[in-house]
Amino acid sequence: MRKSGASALTVAGLPAFLAACGGEDKAATTSGSSTTKTTAAKLSGSITVASWGGTYNDDLQKYFGEPFTKKTGVQVKFVANTSLAGLKRQVAAGNVQWDVAELAGSDYAIGVKQNVGFEPLDFNVIDKANIPPYAVGDYGIQYAFFTSVMSWDKRQVKTPPTSWAEFFDAGKYPVKRSLYDAIYDSFILEFALMADGVPRESIYPIDVDRALKSLERLPADKMLWYSTNAQVIQQLSDKESGLGMAYTRRVIEAVNGGIPLDYTTTDGGALGDYFVVPKGAKNRDAAMAFIGFICSDVDAAAAFMKTSYYGVSNLKAVESLPADVKSQIPTSPEMQEKILMRDDKWWADNLEAVTQKFQAWQAKYKS
């Protein structure tokens, strides 16, 4: 049993190794050619893009996958359940299934720190003219941005909160608050600091003790912790809670579905996913071209944002949006004025210690 397992690994590893060698060869010739057109002509086959799944993947397929296939002939297959851990395992095993992976910002920073194996971006293929400097990494483009905001059930909350101080004010609203438990993906500490009067520019480095103390302005029985993004909408619509921190898309979908919820982007927080190419990706060239495509193609990015209200860092596409959509997009100039951008580097450096401290606090602070 053990033997067959080992040989299977070797067999699986071999093509990846060959592909990696071939990839380097091609990269050398590509960097020699100056026009992107000749690069496009060489692309073939298909790529697999790992992302989050569900309607999000459907949107990615429709707005980025299909136009890219039309332009280059490369088929794009989107799969769910992207993760840094999965990428790390694939690279370590020499059997890389993904050509492109979408990774949460702090995961990208952890991946760089741990040197899990990202392919350096080929900026001969990827034109970063439309991308702001903060979104350009050596191994990934921080591309898709999501906004976490305060939201409420209009049936229970007649005068909505205008700041996190009001949101956390137990006296002002007797309702429960839905709070996002998954600290690696949430702004709970940042918002607690804002409630305590810390200005947006001074949130990082996070004073964890102060943030936890600030959270205690809510009694424990007014806190409803949720751990998946669908839960908060369910809690608000079932009147389990009256106020909640939520990602905008979820609230918009609920409102479109007839549930009387609302939100404000004031003092929201935005985090952004990186698009990376794992080392040993089977179709590295097409993967780079795909990232290049989403960074430069204005129509595709604009259509994606109009549907999803997610932001992308293709600023030229953001510029092209109608005003009402643009005002919701976290990467737009007007939103940048009033939201907090997550410091992924700080989170990557502190995630483990802060998560444990937070969870120990949670276990102690209960009703």
Place this chain on the structure above:
Amino acid sequence: MLVWPLVELLQAAIQGGGTSFDKLQNNPTTGLIVKNTLVISAWTMLIVVVLGYFLAFCAWRAKGAQRALIIAFVLLPFWTGVLVKNFAWTIILQEHGVVNTVLKSLHIIDDPLTLLHNRFAVIVGMAHYCLPYAFFPIFAVMIPLDPRIERAAESLGASRWRLARHVIFPLTFSGILASALLTFIISAGFFITPVILGSPSDRMIANMIDQYQSQFVDLNTASLLAMLVTAAFSVLVLLYNRVPKEGQYGNL
């Protein structure tokens, strides 16, 4: 197929070695999570064994269609996905859910009870999942029992209590042991139920392993933790294998 992943896991665990061990030791939540796992699993085990024994006894006494009906109801959750079962419980237990609505309309309570996102809900959800695993080992040892032993015991002057205590119980004890061990082992590995039905202070060991691998991307520490759990439960599995089989225990 079964051994190779374990070997890889062991390899990663050894790679992490002392560092990983220190990490687990210094994690302020480790003690709490181990305690949660043991306490929640023990409660689940206790509830399903008692409930399973009762149902198995009813099924054993019942005839034909009645017996089939009891077994069907026990089996029903067996064929339903764990996510479906857990989310069904959120609907039943939430503040404006079925239980609170009924109790309120009967004027038994004024304010809704907090039934969801606490340990109670986790145990309910896990017990629902584990019940068939408790029922069948017990039912399996009951089936071969000759119903005439009841009459035999009575004819020898045994009271109902003596009959249960000295005849039925010893004859089915191996089934109880088997179902207790099985449900405890299953319970201790629960992952999604504490997330959906519990509060942050009900995290269990599988959640901690997941956190190390998916959030901290520290596969070595995750592997070490998984290996420690595997080792601990191997002891239980060995015990399970030593559970006396029919006829080895409680001979009349």
